[in-house]
Amino acid sequence: MIEFINFYLVPGFAIGSVYALGAVGISMIFGILRFAHFAHGDLMTVGVYGVFAATVVFPVNPFLLVPVGMALAIFAALFVDKVFYQPLRKLPTIYTVISSFGVALIFRSLIQIIGGSENRVFGSGIRPPLILFDTFRLSSLHVQAVTTTAVIAVVLHIFLSKSMTGRSMRAVADDPELAQISGLDTEKVVRWTWIIGAALAAIAGVFAGLDTSAHPNLGWNLLLPMFAAAILGGIGKPMGAMAGGFIIGLAEELSSYHWIGESALISPSYKTAVAFVIMIALLIFKPQGLFKGRLL
Amino acid sequence: MELTGLFFYLVSILIAGGIYSLLCLGLNIQWGMGGVFNAGIAGFFATGAYASAILTTSTSAKHIGGFDLPVLAGLLGAGIISGCVGWAVAKICIRLKSDYLAMASIGIAEILRLVIVNESWLTNGSLGLSGVPRPFAGLASGRTADIVFLVFIWVIVIAVFFFSQRLYDSPWGRSLRAIRDNEQSASAAGKDVEKFRIQTFAIGCAIMGIAGGLSAHYFRFLSPSAxxxxxxxxxxxxxxxxxxxxxxxxxxxxxxxIWFLWSVTEIFTNRLPPEWITRSSFVRMLLVGLLLQYVLQRFRAGIIPEKAPKLRYSEEE
Incomplete structure (x- = not known):
């Protein structure tokens, strides 16, 4: 039981919080701009490398430098939206999807050119686990990831339901034409969507990068589980995407627990396939997700 | 000496170019004619490569079979197996709208990749398959064998090209384009949209599988990194x-x-200072990404745009 909590349940929540933060952006972009943003994973990597570059200049705790990564990711997102996505907005969305594939490639190759393609480890290697009641051994990073995500979820919920900008974002997600004729500034909404999506992606990327190591494919490898989470939560439902992220993270980790007999239920080498299978099954049977999202 | 080296360099570019031409023809049937988005080309390419390699290698204890069949049978098998995988995938996913189909097809390609890496009884895992035979290996040896292979590959490319041309002009192809351009009206005219899409996806995947098989025979060795x-x-x-x-x-x-540009830039990037050489492939990737953006914004119709035949018997450009 203790083993189950220490090695499966808690890591499941930790990776789940990475997926949750990434999926919020994907879900909001899909809901407001109407396209699946395939460069979102690489936007995370941009954020991670931003933090990494900052730690080289200022050798302090990487958590203090997360804003640098967020700023870099926000700048990158706004730049590619302006230069690459906006000119295609009048065309069928599939062109923007293809364009975002290209943007993913541009981000990744820029990172490889500037940062090199080797793995990079933040700070000192070994961090002692937190030991509670002599039985629970928790990695402090996992605790930080889950708490941060919970705080962000609350703040985001308040922002979306109380602030003027947040409410216009929900209006545009519900019905873009109606929102525009009601006089909402859709360009401002689009800008805020990128800012929030990119900032959360950078935070998620830093947690993923600190947990193992940072490498140029970090974000791309996380992309499909994040899509799965966004669809599971219902497109255009940020809180649903959060819940979806935790469900996908837990499903991945718990699938390799030895539920029956001695061996793992599903071999850990197929762990990532669990998210893909969930995603494909959802797309076929319940594309609107668990929380009644939109079907675009 | 310099000249023969250049000649064989050209041969190797044209062989890889032939494999890419097949992949493009397969994608053109799916996306160009049918408007079906496939972002999992690598998965079907790999399926075909492994199918053909397993069918044609000699018996081995390290992986399944080694059935020692002739290369043509291997390629046929590659086409059939990839086509069947494509058919099964399409049967499940084809109703999805393009963005969702993109996600699903990447997911399926990733699952296929995981199977290839992990199921070593089937594929010998990351160690790969070696000793994949070349077709007509008895005709020539050494570097001349590449010329034989070049001819072989382009015969297949031209055959597939004529097949695709025939498909494009056929009633089947016209219905397909009608579905691509206006799904509702095609459906109102009595076309079974889903059936056409499944067929177009399966045919395209079969061609991608053949391309995969050819690449395995060309390199004589196959590993998941290919x-x-x-x-x-x-x-x-x-x-x-x-x-x-x-x-x-x-x-x-x-x-x-594009393949020519890709290969020629390699010559230039190899002259960069040594600390840059390892990064040169990333520079090329960056350029490909930028090229895609340029093409999407300024040049969407492409070098040779689509030109639908006006009359049935009119001369095509």
Whole structure:
């Protein structure tokens, strides 16, 4: 039981919080701009490398430098939206999807050119686990990831339901034409969507990068589980995407627990396939997700 | 001496260009004619490569079979198996709208890749398959064998090209384009939209499988790293869009010109200072990404745009 909590349940929540933060952006972009943003994973990597570059200049705790990564990711997102996505907005969305594939490639190759393609480890290697009641051994990073995500979820919920900008974002997600004729500034909404999506992606990327190591494919490898989470939560439902992220993270980790007999239920080498299978099954049977999202 | 070296360099470019032309023709049937988005080209390419390699290698204890069949049977098997996998995938996913189909097809390609890496009884895992035979190996040896292979591959490319041209002009192809351009009206005219889409997806996947098989026979060795989605999926998309999607000639021209650019830039990047050489492939990737953006914004119709025949018997450009 203790083993189950220490090695499966808690890591499941930790990776789940990475997926949750990434999926919020994907879900909001899909809901407001109407396209699946395939460069979102690489936007995370941009954020991670931003933090990494900052730690080289200022050798302090990487958590203090997360804003640098967020700023870099926000700048990158706004730049590619302006230069690459906006000119295609009048065309069928599939062109923007293809364009975002290209943007993913541009981000990744820029990172490889500037940062090199080797793995990079933040700070000192070994961090002692937190030991509670002599039985629970928790990695402090996992605790930080889950708490941060919970705080962000609350703040985001308040922002979306109380602030003027947040409410216009929900209006545009519900019905873009109606929102525009009601006089909402859709360009401002689009800008805020990128800012929030990119900032959360950078935070998620830093947690993923600190947990193992940072490498140029970090974000791309996380992309499909994040899509799965966004669809599971219902497109255009940020809180649903959060819940979806935790469900996908837990499903991945718990699938390799030895539920029956001695061996793992599903071999850990197929762990990532669990998210893909969930995603494909959802797309076929319940594309609107668990929380009644939109079907675009 | 310099000249023969250049000649064989050209031969190797044209062989790889032929494989890319096949992939582009396959994608053109799916996307250019049918409007079906496939972002999992690498998965079907790998399926075909492994199918053909397993069918034609001699018996081995390290992986399943080694059935020692002739190369043509292996390629046929590659086409059939990839086509069947494509059919099964399409049967499940084809109703999805394009964005969702993109996610699902990447997911399926990743699952296929995981199976290839992990199921070593089937594929010998990351160690790969060696001793994949070349077709007509008795005709020539050494470097001349590459010329035989070049002819072999282009015979197949031309056969597939004529097949695609025939498909494009056939009633089947016209219905398909009608579905692509206006799904509702095609459906109102009594076309079974889903059935056409499944067929177009399966045919395209079969061609991608043959391309995969050919690459296995060319390199004589196959490992999971040969099916890198960057090189197989991304590059093929850029080639088709730059060449002109919907046009079979455009698909081949796009494949050859982009592949030529890709290979020639390698010559220049190899002259960079040594600390830059390791990063040169990333520079090329960056350029491909930028090229895609340029093509999407300024040059969407491609080098040879699609030109639908006005009359049934009119001369095609």
């Amino acid at each position: 099916t890198d989605p960057l090189l197989v999926t991304f590059l093929v998309w850029v080639m088709l869009i730059a060449g002109g999607s919907g046009n079979n000639r455009g698909a081949i021209v796009g494949a050859l010109s």
